[in-house]
Amino acid sequence: MAKIDIGPPDYRNFLPPVIKENYGKWKYHELVRPGVLKHVAESGDELYTIRVGSPRLVSVDFIRNICDIADKYCKGYLRFTSRNNIEFLTDDAANVEPIIEACRALGLPVGGTGRSISNIVHTQGWIHCHTPASDASGIVKAVMDDLYEYFERDDLPGKLRIAMACCLNMCGAAHCSDIAIVGVHRTPPVLDHEIIRKGAEIPSLVACCPTGAIRPDPKNKSVAVKEDKCMYCGNCYTMSPGMQILDAKNDGLAIMVGGKVSNARSYPSFSRLVIPFLPNNPPRWPEVTEAVRNIVETWVKHARKGERLGEWIERIGWERFFTLTNIPFSDKCIDDYIFSRETFRTSAAFKY
Amino acid sequence: MPEDRKTPQLDELEKGPWPSFVTEMKRAAAKSPAAEELLGLLERSYEDKIGHWKHGGIVGVKGYGGGVIGRYTDLPEEFPHLKEFHTVRVNHPSGWFYTTDALRTLCDVWEKHGSGLTNFHGSTGDIIMLGTTTDQLQPTFDELSEAGFDLGGSGSALRTPSCCVGPARCEYACYDTLDMCNNITHEFQDELHRPAWPYKFKIKMSGCPNDCVAAIARADCAVIGTWRDTIIIDQEEVKAYAESGMNIQREVCDKCPTRALEFNAETKELTVIPEDCSHCMHCINVMPKAIRPGKDRGATILVGGKSTIVKSAFMSWVIVPFMKMEPPYTEFKDLIRRIWEWWDENAKTRERLGELIYRVGMGTFLREVGLPAVPQMIFRPRANPYVFWQEDEIKK
Numbered sequence: 001m002a003k004i005d006i007g008p009p010d011y012r013n014f015l016p017p018v019i020k021e022n023y024g025k026w027k028y029h030e031l032v033r034p035g036v037l038k039h040v041a042e043s044g045d046e047l048y049t050i051r052v053g054s055p056r057l058v059s060v061d062f063i064r065n066i067c068d069i070a071d072k073y074c075k076g077y078l079r080f081t082s083r084n085n086i087e088f089l090t091d092d093a094a095n096v097e098p099i100i101e102a103c104r105a106l107g108l109p110v111g112g113t114g115r116s117i118s119n120i121v122h123t124q125g126w127i128h129c130h131t132p133a134s135d136a137s138g139i140v141k142a143v144m145d146d147l148y149e150y151f152e153r154d155d156l157p158g159k160l161r162i163a164m165a166c167c168l169n170m171c172g173a174a175h176c177s178d179i180a181i182v183g184v185h186r187t188p189p190v191l192d193h194e195i196i197r198k199g200a201e202i203p204s205l206v207a208c209c210p211t212g213a214i215r216p217d218p219k220n221k222s223v224a225v226k227e228d229k230c231m232y233c234g235n236c237y238t239m240s241p242g243m244q245i246l247d248a249k250n251d252g253l254a255i256m257v258g259g260k261v262s263n264a265r266s267y268p269s270f271s272r273l274v275i276p277f278l279p280n281n282p283p284r285w286p287e288v289t290e291a292v293r294n295i296v297e298t299w300v301k302h303a304r305k306g307e308r309l310g311e312w313i314e315r316i317g318w319e320r321f322f323t324l325t326n327i328p329f330s331d332k333c334i335d336d337y338i339f340s341r342e343t344f345r346t347s348a349a350f351k352y
Numbered sequence: 353m354p355e356d357r358k359t360p361q362l363d364e365l366e367k368g369p370w371p372s373f374v375t376e377m378k379r380a381a382a383k384s385p386a387a388e389e390l391l392g393l394l395e396r397s398y399e400d401k402i403g404h405w406k407h408g409g410i411v412g413v414k415g416y417g418g419g420v421i422g423r424y425t426d427l428p429e430e431f432p433h434l435k436e437f438h439t440v441r442v443n444h445p446s447g448w449f450y451t452t453d454a455l456r457t458l459c460d461v462w463e464k465h466g467s468g469l470t471n472f473h474g475s476t477g478d479i480i481m482l483g484t485t486t487d488q489l490q491p492t493f494d495e496l497s498e499a500g501f502d503l504g505g506s507g508s509a510l511r512t513p514s515c516c517v518g519p520a521r522c523e524y525a526c527y528d529t530l531d532m533c534n535n536i537t538h539e540f541q542d543e544l545h546r547p548a549w550p551y552k553f554k555i556k557m558s559g560c561p562n563d564c565v566a567a568i569a570r571a572d573c574a575v576i577g578t579w580r581d582t583i584i585i586d587q588e589e590v591k592a593y594a595e596s597g598m599n600i601q602r603e604v605c606d607k608c609p610t611r612a613l614e615f616n617a618e619t620k621e622l623t624v625i626p627e628d629c630s631h632c633m634h635c636i637n638v639m640p641k642a643i644r645p646g647k648d649r650g651a652t653i654l655v656g657g658k659s660t661i662v663k664s665a666f667m668s669w670v671i672v673p674f675m676k677m678e679p680p681y682t683e684f685k686d687l688i689r690r691i692w693e694w695w696d697e698n699a700k701t702r703e704r705l706g707e708l709i710y711r712v713g714m715g716t717f718l719r720e721v722g723l724p725a726v727p728q729m730i731f732r733p734r735a736n737p738y739v740f741w742q743e744d745e746i747k748k
Contacts, residue, residue, distance in 0.1 A: 002497035004415040005541040009500045011446035011530050014454065015520060024519035024528065028641040039521055047521060057373040057482070059380040059387075060459035060468045067452035078455075080448040080472055082516065082565045089521075107371055123475060126397035127390070128423060128439065128482055130405045135397065137373045138365055145368030170659035171475040176569035176667070204701055210662040235662050235702075241407045248402040261569050263561035263576075264634040265609050268568050268667055282398040283361040306607060306638075338664055 016077035018047050018091040034154040035110035036096060048090050050099045053109040053119050053144070053151060056084040057127065057137050069102045083119045083161075085112050114154035117147055117296070122164035123171045125183075130241075131234055132166035133183030133251040139285050140164050143181070146289040147296065157303035157312065160296065161260070168233050176259040178309040179292055180271040186250040188213075188230040193222040195242030208239045231337070253278045255291050258310030266311055274322070276332040291327075298325045317351050359391050361398040380468040386433040386483055387467040393431050411438055411486050413493040417546040419503025420489055436486050440466070441504035442479040442496060443512050443537065443544075446530035447520055457499045465492040476554065477514030477565075478504035502541075509547035513537050515557035516564040524636065525559030526577030526649040527677035533557050535681055536688075543692070550699035553692070554657075560645065561633045567657070567668070572705045573688060574654040574668040575677070581646035582626040583635070589642035590622045604635050650676045653684070655691065656706025666706040671718075673728035690721045715740060 015023070022041035029039040037049040054062075066086055070078040073095040079087045086108075088099050100110050112118035120143065123129065125136030143162065150156065165174035166183040174180040196205070197220075205223055206214050213229035214236060222242075237245040255278065259271030274295075278287040295309070302324060303312035313321045322329045335343045365374045377394075380387035393404055408422035421439040428435040442458070462468060462481050465488045471480035479501075484492060493503065504512035513536055516522070518529035536555065537544065543553075556567035559577040567574035594600055600622065605613045612628035613635060615621070622642070636643045653675055654668035675683060691705065694717070699708045709717045718725055 001414065002494040004497070004502075005545060006497060006500070006502045007538040007541055008443040008502060008534065009445050009454065011449050011520075011534055014445050014449040014451050019520050024525070026519070026521065026523040028523055039523070049521070053371065054472065055371045055373040055376060056471055056473075057376060058470055058472060059376045060463050060470065061379050062376055063455050063459050063470065063472065067455050070452050076452045078450060078452070079517070080450075082448075082477075082514070084473065086472075109370065121475065126394055126403045128405060128437075129403060130407050130423075132403045135394075138398070141365050141368070141370055141372060141374075144370035148369045151370075165659075168660045170661075170665070173475075173566040173569040173659070175659050175665040176566060207700065208662070208702060233661060238661075239702075246402050248400055251401065259569075261563045261566040263563065263568075263632045264637055265607055265632060268563070270665055270667070280401045282401070283364040306603060 014077065016075055016089050016091075018045055019089070021045065022047070031114045031154065032096075034116060034152055035100075035113055037113055046091060046093065048093060048096050050088040050090075050096060050103070050110060051081070051112050052086040052088065052103050053112060054080075054084055054086050055137070055141065056119075056122070065106055069099060069106075072102070073099050081119075083112070083121050085119050109148065109151050111151040111153070115156045115159055116152075116154040117150040117156070117160045117162065119151075120144060120162045120164055121173065121177075123166045123169075125166040129166060131169065131237055131245070133185050133234075133246070134166050134253055134280050135282065136164050136166045136183075138282055139181060139253070139288055142284045142286075142289050143292055146293055150296065156300055157305055158308040160299075160309060162292070169238075173261065175256070175270055176261045176268060177271050178257065178260065179295060180256040180259065181288060181292070182254045182256060184252060184254045184277065185232040185234055185245050185247060186252070186277065187232060187245075187247045188225055188227045189234075189236055189243035189245045190247075191222070191225065192242040192244065193220055196222045196240055200240035200242055205236060205239050205243070208235050210235065252280050253285075253288055255288075255295070257295060258313050260308055260310055265306075266314070269310055271310075272318075273333055274325075274327055276330070294325055294327075319351050357388070357392055359395040362391060362395050377469065383463065384467045384469075386437060386485075387469055389431040389433045390437070390467065390469070390483065393425060393427065393434055396427070411436075411489060413490050413503070415545075416493075416503055417548075418506035418509050419545060421506055423483070434483075437467070437483040438486065438489060440481040440484065440489070440492055440496075441474065441506055441512065442481060443502050443504040444473055444477055444479050444514070446515055446533045446537075447517050448473065448477070449520065454499070458496075458501070461492060461495045461499065465495070476504070476511050478512045503545065505544045505547075505552075507547035508549045508551050509545070509553070510540050510543040510549075511552050511554045512544065513555045513557065514565055516559050518557075518559045522559060523640065524562065524577075524633070524645065526579055526645055527559060527651050528679075529557040529559045529575075529577070531679060532575070532677060532681055532684075535679060536685065539685060549692070549696055551702045551704055553695075553705065555688070557651075561631060562637065568654060569657055569665075569667055570659060571657050571668060572655060573691070574657055575651045575684070576654065577649065577677070578631050578652050578674065579646035579649045580674050581648040583624055583629060583646055584644045585622055585624065586642050586644075587621055590639070591620045593639050593642055594620045598639075600639075604638050607634055607638075608632075609634070650674050653687070656704075656709055658704045658706050662702070663707050663710065666704075666710070668706070670729045671723055673726060687721070687723075694720045713740065 256271035467483035515529035515533035556571035657668035
């Protein structure tokens with residue numbers, strides 16, 4: 001029988017020699033060009049990183065292709081980033097151009113460093129999840145096709161991080177991104193009492209509802225939903241497949257903006273909802289790509305150097321953001337859930 | 353691929369400059385009937401605008417309570433190879449560094465036993481092997497184990513810890529994130545592989561306050577590198593930045609959130625008011641050659657982060673402003689064990705740590721896990737006098 005609990009392989013065996021030798025002794029880095037970093041160690045050793053976009057959902061042959069590049073130019077080492085980019089690492093400046101050429105030959109973009117739009121972190125969507133309100137890979141492909149130039153240039157006001165989550169579980173920190181594309185349901189669950197009776201633990205199902213919309217229905221040995229209290233989070237559907245939340249006619253996407261995780265300058269912050277609903281319009285989701293492009297271009301045009309999207313909006317004010325982007329404001333953008341009060345303007349100072 | 357399979361909507365997503373996941377699915381489909389059917393199922397979702405996967409059932413490998421996500425399509429007659437199409441989560445090495453040998457081995461295992469489709473990587477950090485049948489799970493695991501890999505976390509367990517690139521390639525790293533991630537993952541194998549808690553628990557490690565793994569947003573426990581003393585300024589390099597045309601006053605000093613930096617335009621000297629610095633990283637990010645974190649380095653421990661489901665998204669908040677982070681990380685391990693014990697005892701089903709603390713109060717949490725209250729934990733004190741006094745604080 002195979003050994004269990006051996007844990008992950010030791011990363012030390014996977015570090016290229018130049019990193020092993022200079023581990024913890026890096027002095028500074030430079031952005032050589034979009035997609036290329038140069039790190040210099042105390043010893044004077046240099047390390048070049050070539051950052052490359054990936055669709056994340058890849059075949060084993062794709063992995064073998066990038067291994068071929070790493071074998072040829074990087075002594076058989078490579079790494080991935082937290083945003084699903086591939087990084088080729090070499091201590092030889094002469095390898096940089098050939099690596100870029102090899103990536104181009106595979107159709108892989110080089111970029112995503114510095115003040116650019118990096119790869120979109122995203123979830124499974126219709127490919128492999130049971131609660132999605134939308135696809136994820138398809139929207140990401142459509143948005144990155146549309147914003148491709150911004151991956152390959154690094155002269156934006158600041159870095160811009162986009163995330164895509166196909167439901168409110170938001171696997172992947174969509175809630176603290178410069179722009180978050182989030183799958184949303186808009187109708188209460190449709191109950192299948194047979195499935196609930198057979199498989200659900202009624203008290204847990206009742207308790208799981210954050211707004212208290214689910215009541216026990218002892219007569220039916222099932223539950224009942226007070227529909228006007230439901231805000232379609234889908235938590236109950238995760239608890240029981242008898243609480244069907246997927247709705248082909250009404251599921252779609254919301255756009256949230258202005259979040260970040262870095263502590264630099266301003267505190268980490270949540271993304272805020274500015275577009276409550278856009279339709280699911282596969283295969284290219286034009287309403288979504290257009291909405292994202294509008295926000296990006298308005299920010300690029302108006303923000304000062306060094307301002308991330310949320311920092312720019314906080315400086316000019318959200319009322320100005322809605323004016324400049326021509327995004328219609330409605331009561332749907334005003335919070336009415338648990339932590340709403342802190343978002344209300346308790347001041348008479350604002351702009352027109 | 354069968355000649356009659358038409359995927360006009362997905363074909364549309366092979367166009368355009370960004371690399372296409374559809375092309376990748378087709379490459380896998382050339383070798384795997386399940387991957388071929390996945391194209392058909394996804395095309396159907398694009399037509400129907402709805403997902404076609406049922407809730408997961410309990411599947412797994414011997415000795416483990418998690419690491420495999422059961423997945424079954426709701427259209428098994430039409431897509432028989434997707435009747436069972438389970439995900440295997442494989443614990444990635446710290447920092448996502450690989451040798452091509454290791455990656456090729458993973459590819460061979462997955463081509464033999466699964467669909468040949470993968471995610472490099474999943475949101476939590478694992479290598480995701482997407483789609484195989486129940487009877488192939490054990491053989492997949494056996495070969496992975498043989499190759500030195502192990503499963504990641506799933507369900508109400510510790511999820512696979514992850515970390516930033518850290519000292520391997522970043523001069524900002526204030527502690528060894530890769531070592532700590534590797535160390536605690538090995539320490540907590542039981543918590544990772546045998547779900548026994550109220551809900552999931554995530555630990556993420558970032559080497560500095562730039563937080564490149566988004567620990568503060570999505571980890572129940574975020575370990576974020578920092579320093580207690582003063583930033584180190586190299587005046588020669590400051591001059592070089594100034595001479596290269598950088599507007600240091602505007603780009604560095606004016607953007608310092610606490611106005612802790614002063615630039616003398618005549619002497620081209622940059623000075624810091626140490627007690628005013630909040631260790632945010634801005635100046636270091638803009639002038640990496642001229643400014644470095646201080647020498648008294650460690651990490652801030654924050655807890656409570658999670659996404660929207662159920663009671664809104666929470667960001668992690670400070671519970672220990674500064675802790676030295678050196679192997680074997682005993683102080684951290686003791687603390688996290690106390691936190692787990694309290695959470696496990698007190699949380700409702702599917703209640704994350706942050707939601708429990710929000711429900712019962714920070715005061716209770718701090719007393720129960722034995723941490724002193726300090727001002728670094730809050731942005732500002734409460735605006736009401738509704739204090740829960742303890743019995744020994746009241747005159748009898």
